[in-house]
Amino acid sequence: MEGDLTRAEISEKVIQLFVDIIGFIDRTQVTEQTDFVHDFKIIDDDLTCFVMQIKWQFKLRATQDDWDHVTTIGQVIDLIVQRSAIQ
Secondary structure, X not given: OHHHOOHHHHHHHHHHHXXXXXXXXXXXXXXXXXXXXXXXXXXXXXXXXXXXXXXXXXXXXOOXXXXXXXXXXXXXXXHHHHHHOOO
């Protein structure tokens, strides 16, 4: 699936997944620069659920060290693109 997607398509899917999982955020409030903690105070279970869905939806194999440095939607997208070798 992910091999056929452009970065823009991945971006839209990630943002929509974030909005759907968190539930109280309007789509217009979320961009690639959105920081989970600083912008919306998203921590713990909601963030864990989001990460697990990203892993599942994109068949993403990333290490805990990779995730330790991710704080924005754009960084999630970058990780998907890097691990999927999408150009």
